[in-house]
Amino acid sequence: MRPFFRQLRILILLLVLLFVAADAWWVDWRTARWNQTQWVAVYPVNGDGTALTQKYIESLTAEDFQSIGEFFMKEAKFFELSLPEPTKIVFGHIVDERPPAIPEQRKGLAVALWSLKLRYWAFRANQLDDTAPDIKMFVVYHDPATHAGLAHSTGLKKGKVGVVNAFASRALAQSNNVVIAHEVLHTLGATDKYGGGGLPRFPEGYAEPDREPLYPQRFAELMGGRIPHSRVEASIPRSLRQVLIGEQTAREISWLR
Ligand SMILES: [Zn+2]
Structure with a gap:
């Protein structure tokens, strides 16, 4: 192939890659601002x-x-x-x-x-x-x-x-x-907030980590996945009525800064 066409092909490829990267960046930026x-x-x-x-x-x-x-x-x-x-x-x-x-x-x-x-x-x-x-x-x-x-x-x-x-x-x-x-x-x-055995991690995987007494929790944190009843027991929420979003998750999705 003649050098000109090879260079042109590389240029087009670079432009495509640049476009893909810019598009991903733009999507992230737009999402993180939550104005849409x-x-x-x-x-x-x-x-x-x-x-x-x-x-x-x-x-x-x-x-x-x-x-x-x-x-x-x-x-x-x-x-x-x-x-x-x-x-x-x-x-x-x-x-x-x-x-x-x-x-x-x-x-x-x-x-x-x-x-x-x-x-x-x-x-x-x-x-x-x-x-x-x-x-x-x-x-x-x-x-x-x-x-x-x-x-x-x-x-x-x-x-x-x-x-x-x-x-x-x-x-x-x-x-x-x-x-x-x-x-x-x-x-x-948002990232997962549960560990071994599917148990929510404390405090980030708890919907109400400041609750006293801590157990039983009333809600699951959405990324923690389950409602902790004790340090070793947790149940799957039956509906979103039993779920909240915790602070760390809210930060990860740019709802809190
Ligand atoms: Zn997950």
């Missing part, structure tokens, strides 16, 4: 291919996810965020293809590759939409009768995409919403 509502689109996926799960996801509407938006509004008010509605939860559409499975070992090259694959998959799944949400949450449903436990859920800050494994059950819809809200906050930069 973040649109969160929920896309249901049939995770086990059963007719029961299909029927369930076809019955879902935006209404089923509103407790998430209401929760963020209530918490934003508590932290005196000037934006009254930090997130708007919208219903995307059913996605037929399952997202790439989360690797067992959650570190290293496998995770980096999976993260790229997931972002590409999310880009394709959402290509035909006329809306461009800020955050995409793919909720993969499973029949609770045949799936006692679920694989990990995840939320990526880069690409602002999350995959939530959930139960196809009306009775568990509100606890699914707790997991969705948790993963939404990961996409906004």
Whole structure:
């Protein structure tokens, strides 16, 4: 190849990289200022291919996810965020293809590759939409009768995409919403605040770390995940009514400075 064309090709590649970096920086900056509502689109996926799960996801509407938006509004008010509605939860559409499975070992090259694959998959799944949400949450449903436990859920800050494994059950819809809200906050930069055995870390994983007596706690901290009953016992919140956002999480998502 002639040097001119080679240089031109390198220049174009550099411009693309610069554009990608600038775009990521711009998204982070805009989110961190919280002067604009973040649109969160929920896309249901049939995770086990059963007719029961299909029927369930076809019955879902935006209404089923509103407790998430209401929760963020209530918490934003508590932290005196000037934006009254930090997130708007919208219903995307059913996605037929399952997202790439989360690797067992959650570190290293496998995770980096999976993260790229997931972002590409999310880009394709959402290509035909006329809306461009800020955050995409793919909720993969499973029949609770045949799936006692679920694989990990995840939320990526880069690409602002999350995959939530959930139960196809009306009775568990509100606890699914707790997991969705948790993963939404990961996409906004919040970190996990639980340690071994899934127990919330003290004090950052506690909703009311100053409460006296400390136990039992009344609420779970969203990124701590569970309601601590004692130093060694904690339970999963049944709905977002049993959840609060703690100070450290609020700092991580720039609600507190
Ligand atoms: Zn987490």
